[in-house]
Amino acid sequence: MPMSTRLNPLLGLPFEGALEDLGPEYWDVVEAATFPRTRLRFRNDPLLHQLGLDPASVSDDDIEAAYGRFEGRAPLLALRYHGHQFGAYNPLLGDGRGFLYGQLRDRHGQLLDLGTKGSGTTPWSRGGDGRLTLKGGVREVIAGEALQRLGVSTSRTLALIETGEDLWRGDEPSPTRSAVMVRVARTHLRFGTCERLLFRRQPAQLERLLRHVVACHYPHLAVSHGDGEPLLVAFYGALVQRVARLAAEWMAAGFTHGVLNTDNMSLAGESFDYGPFAFLETWDPGFTAAYFDHDGIYAYGRQPLVCEQNLRLLQEPLAMLLPRAPLEAALEPFGEVYDAHYRRCLLRRLGIDAPTSAEAAADLPDPLPATLRLLAGWPVAYGSFFAALAGRVRAGGLPATAEDLEPFVAGAPAPPRAEWLAWRDSWWHGCQAVADQAGIAAGLQRWNLPETPVRPVIERIWAAIDEQDDWTPLQQWLARTV
Numbered sequence: 468m469p470m471s472t473r474l475n476p477l478l479g480l481p482f483e484g485a486l487e488d489l490g491p492e493y494w495d496v497v498e499a500a501t502f503p504r505t506r507l508r509f510r511n512d513p514l515l516h517q518l519g520l521d522p523a524s525v526s527d528d529d530i531e532a533a534y535g536r537f538e539g540r541a542p543l544l545a546l547r548y549h550g551h552q553f554g555a556y557n558p559l560l561g562d563g564r565g566f567l568y569g570q571l572r573d574r575h576g577q578l579l580d581l582g583t584k585g586s587g588t589t590p591w592s593r594g595g596d597g598r599l600t601l602k603g604g605v606r607e608v609i610a611g612e613a614l615q616r617l618g619v620s621t622s623r624t625l626a627l628i629e630t631g632e633d634l635w636r637g638d639e640p641s642p643t644r645s646a647v648m649v650r651v652a653r654t655h656l657r658f659g660t661c662e663r664l665l666f667r668r669q670p671a672q673l674e675r676l677l678r679h680v681v682a683c684h685y686p687h688l689a690v691s692h693g694d695g696e697p698l699l700v701a702f703y704g705a706l707v708q709r710v711a712r713l714a715a716e717w718m719a720a721g722f723t724h725g726v727l728n729t730d731n732m733s734l735a736g737e738s739f740d741y742g743p744f745a746f747l748e749t750w751d752p753g754f755t756a757a758y759f760d761h762d763g764i765y766a767y768g769r770q771p772l773v774c775e776q777n778l779r780l781l782q783e784p785l786a787m788l789l790p791r792a793p794l795e796a797a798l799e800p801f802g803e804v805y806d807a808h809y810r811r812c813l814l815r816r817l818g819i820d821a822p823t824s825a826e827a828a829a830d831l832p833d834p835l836p837a838t839l840r841l842l843a844g845w846p847v848a849y850g851s852f853f854a855a856l857a858g859r860v861r862a863g864g865l866p867a868t869a870e871d872l873e874p875f876v877a878g879a880p881a882p883p884r885a886e887w888l889a890w891r892d893s894w895w896h897g898c899q900a901v902a903d904q905a906g907i908a909a910g911l912q913r914w915n916l917p918e919t920p921v922r923p924v925i926e927r928i929w930a931a932i933d934e935q936d937d938w939t940p941l942q943q944w945l946a947r948t949v
């Protein structure tokens with residue numbers, strides 16, 4: 468009988484060499500590490516589907532073979548980049564523990580990168596071990612899935628594979644377990660990819676890169692802006708809009724990225740690289756996620772400002788190709804776009820359809836500032852506030868009058884009275900202005916998480932993995948969330 472020669476469907480994916488074709492100025496060919504063991508710990512079946520695969524046809528071993536043993540895929544590319552880190556320029560960066568595995572189109576025709584993290588050393592590792600801790604990988608899975616569910620433009624984890632090595636880290640009890648994660652992102656090109664080309668005074672290479680970015684990630688711009696200077700200005704303007712909206716989405720989600728260096732800012736305006744991130748517990752603009760961010764530079768409330776500053780830093784390389792004035796003009800709308808989108812994102816977490824209520828609510832109290840004032844004075848967890856509101860409306864329907872609504876966060880102290888009453892009335896009136904009343908409960912379910920992955924939640928999930936190799940709390944959290 469002939470031997471069955473079943474092909475790994477992951478290796479049959481139609482990869483495109485978009486970045487590879489740009490040439491070796493932008494990357495180095497690398498090899499993945501050989502790991503003592505590979506064991507699949509997380510697979511993202513909805514993402515496999517989005518990539519055009521039937522998840523049922525992809526075995527766990529297929530995933531380990533492709534992304535843990537790196538069978539049958541070349542070239543693997545470590546991308547070159549620099550960046551501003553905590554305000555200081557660092558030319559000693561680049562993919563030091565991961566690489567671009569491949570690029571392909573999803574079911575909608577959108578070009579996506581598959582990138583790895585923790586897959587071995589590269590010319591840019593600079594003494595680092597090229598590895599990712601299993602806990603770091605679990606945290607990145609959780610961040611991507613939570614943000615996606617909250618409507619934030621984000622990269623996601625396709626797979627997480629434990630790789631059987633002991634790692635030593637200053638910020639985790641060590642030895643600690645190792646992993647490779649595979650990330651799906653619109654691009655791994657960063658603001659810092661452009662900054663490196665300014666540092667090296669390579670305008671022609673920058674122009675090639677930007678034209679590639681526009682063709683792959685902003686194709687609609689070519690229709691109205693031709694292919695000259697105006698196209699590149701339009702790209703910058705579109706990126707400004709995307710980043711302003713992203714910052715608004717983080718803020719409404721109560722998410723602190725933690726390390727908003729320009730090497731962690733995507734040229735597609737998408738959120739990625741989840742290291743020391745944290746979701747807010749009580750609402751606090753000064754909340755800082757990274758233990759090494761001593762001055763709170765990347766604190767929760769500073770994120771819009773930092774994003775705008777990073778966009779201004781990006782003007783430096785772009786100014787090799789473009790005059791300053793149109794770039795400055797393109798940055799101008801940042802605040803307005805941010806404000807409008809933040810409003811929309813926060814109101815939808817309250818079940819309120821923003822455009823409808825904005826029109827109707829001219830002489831009514833505004834629920835947005837009332838919500839922030841209440842949360843600033845009421846020590847409840849930010850995500851729990853919204854989840855409890857969703858639960859209250861699901862269980863009891865919309866209150867017939869504002870007075871019928873009692874404080875709804877179980878186990879919380881009483882809210883400050885004046886702030887509570889102001890919020891209660893503004894929310895209730897806001898709901899009255901919504902055209903589709905039945906949609907309020909559905910909106911509250913859609914835009915809020917049953918359980919926000921604040922640090923204690925992640926630590927509980929990790930403790931089960933760490934102490935008993937029990938992955939059920941992670942699976943349960945994912946099942947409730949996604």
Ligand SMILES: Nc1ncnc2c1ncn2[C@@H]1O[C@H](COP(=O)(O)OP(=O)(O)OP(=O)(O)O)[C@@H](O)[C@H]1O
Binds near residue numbers: 560561595596742
């Ligand atoms: N363990 C490591 N070994 C080698 N290089 C590392 C290691 N950890 C971080 N680096 C490098 O340090 C720099 C900053 O790291 P950072 O944590 O922002 O990126 P990353 O998390 O490794 O990757 P990404 O930004 O793609 O998520 C990058 O150049 C990164 O490659």
Ligand SMILES: [Mg+2]
Binds near residue numbers: 731
């Ligand atoms: Mg990074």
